[in-house]
Every structure is written in structure tokens, then in C-alpha cells.
Amino acid sequence: MFTMTFLKLTFLFIKSNLKKLQRKWISLPLLLLFPILIITMIAVIFIMLFTPSETNPIKVGIVNYDESQETKMVIELLESTSQFGEIIQVSAMDENKAKKYIDDNMLSAYIIFKKNFTNDLYTGNSVEIPIVGNPKEPIKSLLVEELFNSIARHIAASQANILTINYYASELGMDENERQTLLFEQFKEFLFYTLGKDQILKEEELENIATTSPIQYYGLAGWFIITTAWLLLFYIFFHQEDKFKIKQRMKLYGVTELQQIIAKIVVSFVITFILISITFVGLILILDSEFMLSDYIKVLAIMTLYSILFLTGLALIEVIIPSQKLSLLIQSIMTIFLLLLSGAFVPTIYFPITVQEISNYLFSNQAFYWLTEILIHERFYIDYIPLLFMTIAGLFVLIGISRWKERTNS
Amino acid sequence: MRHLIITRFIHLKKQWFSFFLWLVLPFIATIIIIQITSYIQQDTKVPIGLVLEEETNQAMNLYQSIEESPLLRVEKLNKTDALRNLKKHEIDSVFIIRDGYENAIKSGQRNQLIQGYHSNLSFAYNPVKEMIASLVQQETGRSKAAYFIMDLSKEHSSNLSWTWDEIVETSKMVQQEENLLHSTFTYASNSIERETSTFNVWGIWALLSILSTMLLFDWIIKERSKNIKIRFPFMKISFQNYLLGNLLIYTVILFLMDGISLIIIYQLFNGINLPSIGTLFSFRMMLILGAFLLALCFKNIFNYYSFSFAFTLFLAISSGALFPVKGITNRFTWLEFVNPLNSFLSGNATILWSFILIIISGIWYGREVFRNA
Numbered sequence: 146m147f148t149m150t151f152l153k154l155t156f157l158f159i160k161s162n163l164k165k166l167q168r169k170w171i172s173l174p175l176l177l178l179f180p181i182l183i184i185t186m187i188a189v190i191f192i193m194l195f196t197p198s199e200t201n202p203i204k205v206g207i208v209n210y211d212e213s214q215e216t217k218m219v220i221e222l223l224e225s226t227s228q229f230g231e232i233i234q235v236s237a238m239d240e241n242k243a244k245k246y247i248d249d250n251m252l253s254a255y256i257i258f259k260k261n262f263t264n265d266l267y268t269g270n271s272v273e274i275p276i277v278g279n280p281k282e283p284i285k286s287l288l289v290e291e292l293f294n295s296i297a298r299h300i301a302a303s304q305a306n307i308l309t310i311n312y313y314a315s316e317l318g319m320d321e322n323e324r325q326t327l328l329f330e331q332f333k334e335f336l337f338y339t340l341g342k343d344q345i346l347k348e349e350e351l352e353n354i355a356t357t358s359p360i361q362y363y364g365l366a367g368w369f370i371i372t373t374a375w376l377l378l379f380y381i382f383f384h385q386e387d388k389f390k391i392k393q394r395m396k397l398y399g400v401t402e403l404q405q406i407i408a409k410i411v412v413s414f415v416i417t418f419i420l421i422s423i424t425f426v427g428l429i430l431i432l433d434s435e436f437m438l439s440d441y442i443k444v445l446a447i448m449t450l451y452s453i454l455f456l457t458g459l460a461l462i463e464v465i466i467p468s469q470k471l472s473l474l475i476q477s478i479m480t481i482f483l484l485l486l487s488g489a490f491v492p493t494i495y496f497p498i499t500v501q502e503i504s505n506y507l508f509s510n511q512a513f514y515w516l517t518e519i520l521i522h523e524r525f526y527i528d529y530i531p532l533l534f535m536t537i538a539g540l541f542v543l544i545g546i547s548r549w550k551e552r553t554n555s
Numbered sequence: 556m557r558h559l560i561i562t563r564f565i566h567l568k569k570q571w572f573s574f575f576l577w578l579v580l581p582f583i584a585t586i587i588i589i590q591i592t593s594y595i596q597q598d599t600k601v602p603i604g605l606v607l608e609e610e611t612n613q614a615m616n617l618y619q620s621i622e623e624s625p626l627l628r629v630e631k632l633n634k635t636d637a638l639r640n641l642k643k644h645e646i647d648s649v650f651i652i653r654d655g656y657e658n659a660i661k662s663g664q665r666n667q668l669i670q671g672y673h674s675n676l677s678f679a680y681n682p683v684k685e686m687i688a689s690l691v692q693q694e695t696g697r698s699k700a701a702y703f704i705m706d707l708s709k710e711h712s713s714n715l716s717w718t719w720d721e722i723v724e725t726s727k728m729v730q731q732e733e734n735l736l737h738s739t740f741t742y743a744s745n746s747i748e749r750e751t752s753t754f755n756v757w758g759i760w761a762l763l764s765i766l767s768t769m770l771l772f773d774w775i776i777k778e779r780s781k782n783i784k785i786r787f788p789f790m791k792i793s794f795q796n797y798l799l800g801n802l803l804i805y806t807v808i809l810f811l812m813d814g815i816s817l818i819i820i821y822q823l824f825n826g827i828n829l830p831s832i833g834t835l836f837s838f839r840m841m842l843i844l845g846a847f848l849l850a851l852c853f854k855n856i857f858n859y860y861s862f863s864f865a866f867t868l869f870l871a872i873s874s875g876a877l878f879p880v881k882g883i884t885n886r887f888t889w890l891e892f893v894n895p896l897n898s899f900l901s902g903n904a905t906i907l908w909s910f911i912l913i914i915i916s917g918i919w920y921g922r923e924v925f926r927n928a
Binding site for chain 1: 573576577595598599600601602628643644645646647665666667668669670671672673674675676678679682684685686687688689691692693695696697699700703704707708711715717722725726727729730736737738739740741742770773828856857860861864865868869872873878879880883
């Protein structure tokens with residue numbers, strides 16, 4: 146008898162939610178397009194960021210106080226060759242000019258060869274190369290630093306060798322002048338030797354995984370993020386505010402908060418489910434991957450569990466936190482947190498180990514992992530058990546807490 | 556004015572906790588976010604697979620020096636496993652120390668000693684490749700020097716002669732002992748710490764300030780409800796003056812809070828550059844007027860909250876506070892002009908938007924007076 150009224154009332158709220166949707170259908174396109182707009186914006190920003198434009202290379206200045214043959218040669222080499230590809234442009238200048246260029250934001254960083262640089266190199270004194278970055282362009286500055294660190298590593302190794310040669314040459318009793326020319330010869334020798342470092346490595350790209358392209362990975366990730374955003378937005382859309390008096394009156398009819406929450410979950414889920422079953426077909430067509438009907442069912446099954454779990458999480462926050470503002474904030478934080486750790490933005494293998502361990506227990510990570518396994522790695526067997534258990538546990542926690550809340554309130 | 560302040564505090568007394576929470580949210584959340592991201596950034600490592608086709612001394616030395624790199628998480632695997640893991644993208648890339656590595660080094664060769672595999676999802680392949688190449692280069696360079704010295708001693712037909720191992724040892728010692736070459740990094744203008752420089756502390760703070768200001772201004776919607784508004788004709792103060800008076804109270808409170816949070820942030824992240832009072836005040840001015848005018852547009856408070864979150868998210872992505880958007884603004888310079896956060900983030904006063912909002916507020920005030928007259 147009790148369950149009968151519970152179901153009846155839940156069904157009533159489902160119907161009222163659907164009516165609300167019908168009444169406010171005008172805001173529907175906005176609701177659906179907002180996440181797509183956001184994702185497109187992120188995509189455009191990152192594509193722009195990672196396609197280095199030739200019109201806007203990283204400009205690096207070199208200030209030379211040393212003026213020896215050796216440093217001149219190095220600078221000439223850096224200026225003329227495209228050692229660092231098209232992205233970095235090196236040019237020599239004096240320090241005042243470099244400072245002015247940094248102020249005018251025309252330079253990302255400059256490095257200084259101090260006085261007696263070469264001499265110190267040959268005599269084995271410790272040498273410092275100051276790198277001065279442009280505070281307005283921290284990322285580019287740090288990139289330049291990273292680059293010159295690796296150059297410094299090469300120079301340090303060559304220098305140790307030159308010093309060793311110097312040491313043994315003096316053991317052999319060569320005179321000062323002879324040694325000087327020998328060292329300069331060797332300096333050049335090692336400089337060009339360093340430039341030829343690419344011969345060390347033989348590169349091969351694994352080509353047999355033609356299916357795993359960044360486009361596929363991020364296509365799937367984008368779809369996953371948009372789906373999550375839709376779930377959140379629909380859940381918020383069906384938010385119903387009732388005045389205290391109406392709430393009291395409804396209570397007399399046996400209406401509980403749980404019925405309304407379940408009605409919200411059901412409606413949000415059903416609408417999102419319809420949307421994802423359509424959009425996923427579109428995704429497959431765009432990504433042009435081999436796909437079978439059984440895979441389609443698997444994906445929908447995983448997304449069903451994920452959607453219910455996510456909505457349950459949203460509902461839990463709403464039940465626990467009475468303030469609307471605060472519960473919206475926590476719901477947004479939860480969504481961002483779940484998405485960041487799911488691997489949809491950055492693949493989880495690049496996370497620190499501790500973060501990886503935590504994220505393995507998160508349902509968003511599990512769901513996205515299985516999606517990539519099905520779509521990208523063409524895996525056949527799928528373990529639904531962890532997600533299923535989490536869903537059941539989540540629902541029980543929601544029912545428990547909502548019941549308990551209801552009792553303490555009355 | 557005294558009455559206004561008293562009524563405002565009576566209002567706030569009931570919800571002081573929520574009020575206080577949203578007041579301190581911007582700077583507390585900024586600090587937490589920066590701490591978490593810097594922790595994650597420090598601990599982020601690139602997972603690579605390493606295959607040793609021979610386990611000679613030289614190969615093991617190389618393996619050790621690769622493993623010691625703070626940027627890599629090295630897994631020693633056999634070739635089949637490594638390539639399979641790479642296919643599944645469980646590791647970023649695979650490097651193979653090829654058979655004959657030691658012999659090649661000792662005979663002074665350096666071509667194709669290492670084989671690198673990457674897939675099109677290997678985001679970190681290039682820097683890792685450079686690093687490993689530089690390590691191998693050290694070894695081959697020493698070998699080259701050793702051969703040169705051995706030749707030299709033959710040329711001079713001296714009775715002194717050294718073995719390859721001896722010379723390589725000396726070279727290693729020279730490099731280790733003398734700490735020969737190092738680079739130092741500083742910023743041009745002042746001493747910003749490099750750890751904090753990569754995060755846009757003010758960007759995060761500004762975004763959270765936008766959200767908290769909008770949410771704090773929900774009183775406008777609550778107090779515009781019909782059963783309160785209807786009493787205003789019988790009071791000394793008109794409704795629009797009541798709103799403006801309260802706006803002033805909020806301005807004072809929020810501006811004081813800004814001052815406090817800036818000082819705390821400045822203390823925590825030393826060396827960060829502080830926005831000037833004018834910059835801060837004009838930014839706060841824009842936020843307050845913007846939130847005020849937006850709140851006037853809404854009747855339903857929950858819709859206003861949802862809008863605030865969506866609006867903040869939109870700004871977070873498009874304003875350049877979190878992601879660099881230079882690539883786009885270089886092409887469309889007018890975007891920089893429209894972006895409300897741009898002037899604050901580049902350390903200038905927010906003149907354009909404050910000006911526009913003051914004018915709109917003036918129009919609103921004039922209309923209200925006209926309507927009530």
C-alpha cells in the first residue's frame with residue numbers, strides 16, 4: 146500500500162516535470178547548446194595554443210659581453226640555423242635593447258654570456274648563464290629556460306671533455322700556444338658534434354594503431370563532457386522551489402522529498418538518454434570508426450549507470466545542503482572534479498601516482514575508461530560490476546539520507 | 556543612512572554564515588586551488604617504457620641515469636610488452652637501448668644507439684627524446700675525447716699512454732667536481748617566484764570574485780518582491796534610493812574584504828605583483844554595478860543563481876584568466892577590448908566597463924524616479 150502511493154506520487158511528479166519541459170521548451174535549445182559552446186571554445190583555445198603560429202614565434206635575445214671567437218660562432222649558428230625549428234627566433238643585441246624589448250613585450254626572454262665566458266670555460270671555472278624572462282609571458286619564458294637548460298647540459302658535457310683534453314695535452318708537454326689552437330679546434334668539433342645529436346635516436350611511429358588518434362580520443366572525451374553537462378543542466382532545470390506553506394500541505398498528502406528527487410532523476414535521465422543515443426550515432430559517423438550494434442548497447446549500458454550515479458550524486462548534495470547557492474557551488478565543484486579526474490581532459494597516465502590511485506575509484510573515471518576501451522581499443526569484455534555496485538550503493542545512500550532528513554525535519 | 560545600515564545588519568544577522576562564506580570564498584578558494592595545482596604539477600611525471608636489449612655496464616648506467624630524472628616514471632619492460640602498453644596508451648613512449656650499445660660507445664660510434672617508439676597520442680615524446688639523447692651524447696662525447704687523446708699521445712710519440720677507461724673516468728670526474736656550467740633564471744621586472752608565476756593567481760581570484768559578488772547580490776531579488784515593494788510609497792526613503800544606499804554599504808564591505816584578501820595573498824605567494832588601488836577599485840566597481848544591474852533583470856532567484864554559475868564558467872574559459880587566449884586575441888583584437896577581465900589582468904584600471912555600467916545605472920535611476928513621480 147505504501148509503495149503504491151509512493152510510486153503514484155513519484156509518477157505524478159514525473160508528469161509535472163514533463164509538463165514543465167513542455168511549457169519552457171524555448172529555453173531547451175539554450176540548455177543543450179551551452180555545453181557544446183563551452184567545449185568548442187575550449188577546443189579552439191587549445192588548438193590555437195598548440196599550433197605555433199609562424200607570425201608569432203618565441204623571440205629570444207642573446208647579450209654577449211664575452212666577444213670571443215667562440216661565443217660569436219655560437220651566436221651566429223643560433224641565429225642562422227633553425228636549430229629549434231620555426232618556433233624560436235634568436236637574435237643578438239645589447240642589454241639595454243633587450244631590457245627595452247622586454248618592457249615593450251617584444252621579447253620572451255634573453256640570455257647573457259658574461260665577460261670571460263670562454264676563458265672560464267677553458268680554465269674550468271664555474272660559469273653562470275643568466276636567463277632573464279619576461280614576466281608578462283611566464284609560459285614562454287619557462288620554455289626558453291627549459292631549452293637552454295638542455296643546451297647547458299650539452300655544453301657542460303663538451304666542456305668537461307675539452308678540459309680533459311687540455312689536461313692530457315699539458316701532460317704531453319704541449320706548449321701554451323699550440324694548446325690554445327688545439328682547444329679552439331676541439332671546441333668547434335664538439336659544437337658541431339652536439340648539433341648532430343639527432344643521429345643517436347632512431348625514431349619509429351607505431352602505425353598499426355591507426356584508430357588511436359587524438360581526434361578520436363578527444364572526440365569521445367568531448368561527447369562525454371557534454372553528456373555530463375547535460376545531466377547537470379537538466380537536473381538544475383527541473384529544480385522546483387516550493388514555499389514552506391505548500392510543502393506542509395503536500396506533506397499531508399504523503400508527499401516526500403524523495404519522490405520529487407526520484408522524479409527529477411528519472412526525467413533528467415530519460416531525456417539525456419534519448420539525447421546520447423542519438424548523438425552517439427553522430428559521433429561514430431564523424432569519427433568514422435568500425436562499430437557494431439553490440440558495442441552500441443555496451444556504451445549505452447555504461448552511460449546509463451554513469452548517468453544514474455552522477456544524478457544520484459547531485460541529488461545527495463541537494464538533500465544534504467539546505468542553501469541553494471551552496472549546493473549549486475558544491476554540485477559544480479563535484480562535476481568539475483569528476484570530469485578532471487575521469488581522464489577526459491588529460492589522459493590519466495600523466496597524473497601523479499597518488500592521484501591516479503584515487504581516480505581509479507571514481508565512477509567517472511571508470512565509465513570513461515570503459516568507453517575508450519570499447520571505442521578505441523575495441524575491447525570485447527567489459528566489467529560492469531564496479532559501476533553497478535556503485536550505482537546501487539549510491540541509490541541506497543540517497544534513500545537513507547533523504548528518509549533520515551525527512552524524519553529529523555518533522 | 557544610519558537606518559539603512561541598521562536594517563541591512565538586521566537582514567544579515569539571519570544569514571551571517573552564508574554571507575561570510577561568500578565574502579571569504581574568493582581568496583580562500585584561490586589559495587586552495589593554487590596549492591593543489593602546484594602539488595599536482597610537481598608530482599606529474601611522464602610514464603615511459605624502457606627496453607634493454609643488452610645488460611652491459613654502459614647500458615645499465617644509462618638506464619640508471621634515465622631513471623634518476625625527476626620528470627620521468629620509467630618502467631623496465633621487454634619489447635613486446637612495451638609496444639603493447641604503448642598501443643594501449645598506458646605509457647607515453649618506448650625507448651630501446653639496442654644490442655651492441657656498449658661496443659658502439661667504446662668504439663666511438665653514436666648512430667642509432669637508441670630506438671624510440673611513439674604513437675600519435677604520445678604528447679610528451681619530444682622532450683623525453685631530447686633528454687635521453689643528451690644523456691647518450693654525454694657518453695659518446697667522452698668516448699670521442701678519449702680517442703682524440705689517445706691519438707694525440709701517439710702523434711707526439713710520447714711514452715705516456717692512457718687507456719680509454721682512464722680518460723673517460725677523468726672526464727666524468729671533471730664534470731662532476733667542478734659543477735661547470737649552470738643557468739640561473741630571473742624575471743626582468745621584479746622578483747616573482749617562478750613557482751607562482753605560471754599560475755594566474757589574480758585570474759583565479761578575479762573569477763571567484765565575480766561569482767561571489769553575483770551570489771551576494773541576491774538580496775536585490777529577494778527585496779524586490781511585491782509585498783515589500785508595496786510599502787515603499789509610505790516610507791521616507793524611495794525604493795531606488797534604498798537600493799542605492801544598500802549598494803554603497805556592500806561596496807564598502809566588499810572593498811575592505813578585497814584589501815584584506817590581497818594582503819593575505821601577497822603574504823602567501825611572495826613576490827607576486829599587487830594590483831594598485833585604482834585598478835582594484837575600478838574592477839570592484841564594475842563587479843558591483845554589473846551584479847546589481849543583472850540582479851535587477853531577474854525575478855526568480857534560482858534562475859539568477861544558475862545564470863551566475865554559467866556566466867562565470869563562460870568567463871573562466873573565454874577571458875584568458877585560466878587559459879592563454881593570445882592566439883585568438885591576436886587575430887581579433889576587439890575581443891581584448893570587450894573582455895571585462897582584460898584590463899584587470901594586465902594591471903590597468905577597468906575604465907570602459909565601469910563607465911558603461913555607470914551610464915546604464917544612471918539611466919535605470921532616472922527611469923525609476925520618473926516612474927514614481
